[in-house]
Amino acid sequence: MHPRLRALGTTTVALAFAIALATPARAADVDPATVNAARALAEEGLDLYDKGEYAAALDKLWRAEELIQAPTIGLYAARCLEHLGRLIEASERYLHVSRTPLDASASDVFRAAVADAEEAYSDLKPRIPKLAVGVRGAPEREVQISIDGKPMPPALVGVSRPVDPGKHLVEGAWGGRVVRQEITLQERQETAVALAFPDVRRPVFVPSPAAPAQPTAQRVLGWSAVGTGAAALVLGGITFGVTSALHSDLIDLGCTEKVVCPDTPETRDTLSSYNTLRLIPAPAFIAGGALAASGVALLLTMPSASRPGGATARPWISPWGAGIAGVF
Template identity: 30%
Template sequence: MTKERPLTRGLLAAVTVLALVLVGPPATAAPGPPGEDRQARETARTFGQRGVERFEAGDYAAAIEMFKQAEENFHAPTHWLFIARAESKLGKLLSAERSYKRVLEDELGKDAPKAFTSAQEAARDELSSLKARIPEISVDIRGVPEGATAEVFLDGDRLEAGPRGSRAHVDPGTHHLRVTAPTVAPFEREVEVTEGKNQQVLVELQSTRTSLGKVPGAVVLGLGAVGLGIGTVTGAMSLSRVSELDRLCPDRQCSPAEQPIGDDARTLGTVSTVGFVVGGVLAAAGVTLLVIQPFDQPPTSTTSTTSTTSPPRRRGTPLSVAAGPGSILVRGSF
């Protein structure tokens, strides 16, 4: 936890009495009529007192609102110091970092109130401790298509991504990570990060382009079976037409009336041949995929801080595949 200097009610008293009463308007603001300046300081003092009360009661969200109201009426680095502390208590570490830096941005003169200089000293020390608490997400991206660029989104906000990934400081808690790139499936994951940790996320993008190697072997084998079935049925129908012609055309002399039967026989024969060829090729490919694919391990993604390595791929035994009418022969050992 950030170590806070004892800057609570005692320092606020110095702020409200010294800064709001004795000190004039900030140098960065245009001076207004004396009555308006006095009223602004009184209003800021009221909001500041309420802010400290809310802070000490543990109602940090309300304390932030009170101190912001005080700051709108009268600028004082102590307001931002308390805002930073309250944001830190709420786990809003990035906002707290920005608020601490706002305290340090003020250029205080030699005659600045002690409360203001003490606020800057406290902010400087507490900011150093706060930075050690801010976690980081490191995204390692693999599988980006050549010539393409991945886009990384964290909680809906786009991050700058390099050739291999991106990194960003975040508040502790759960964050939604999304990575996209052309022709690959989007990657999405909820990432849990804790204070002071660097959470590494390995993203392995997978292509959405379909190739034979990505189609399950059973599907290809099924298509091959359909092709062989078509070849078998149409082949039988073609033979039936040929037998009918043999019966109607003795001595192979046919009349014009039998011409359609001959055309049907030739067409069915062609379809049968194509069915056997295509079906045989697909069936052979399907069997090959069934043999090889069980040993292919698909890419995985991990949020582990240690890299994972895929086991060596076992190579399938060379196969000898032959297709014929109504059959398929596969040789090899499995």
């Protein structure tokens, strides 16, 4: 405390408040009744402060300060906050009072209060604990962090920040999960905590014995071969039918059975189409039949757990089509 105020008792300080509030520089427009009420509140607050009832004293001083702005009131409000363990608020109040502009006519009491606030701020600042809150197992910018129920800005994740001494509850919410951690800090202590979100892995699906067996690679290959083979057989059947029709047309145009034709424009076009298509059926039938037979063999040789019992299949081929008949 400033030497001028340190030597004063509570009654003298209250009198100093009364003198200071009698003609405040910023109270030119305040009516006398308001000044009187502010003086009474300040005196009550100082009396409570002297008794150690800091919470009640703070309430009175704040009310007085709402009516009249005076560094003396702000100084003792800050001291109440300091005694209550609210060091961050106290330091901010000390700093505010220390920056109070004073003119040449300011009283010695006001000047002493400003000087005391500046000294108290310098002494209190290093006593404030610091806490850094980090995150593990989750994107730190997506986690909603709070300290004692008050949200913490994402920009402060992992950054050391001032907190009041005492017990604190740190919470983080992300992905429908909440992680909590309690921590107690002493004055001047600096520490860090990490909110760890456990790695949640997807459960591995294991089919029960009663569940149907999953398709195997052999089943997929078998049906693929059957489908491809059937398509080739159908292609062979269609082109065989078209070729037979073209052969009949050529006979009608005067060609021999061995397709020796007279040289006419109509004959040339039909003969060209016939020669192009007649090369397709045989390879298509051969490849289609082989693929279909291979696919059926794969399906019939599957493990019994992967196919229904009694599965049978046989390919069929005709000049007009092809397919697979059976039970699978």
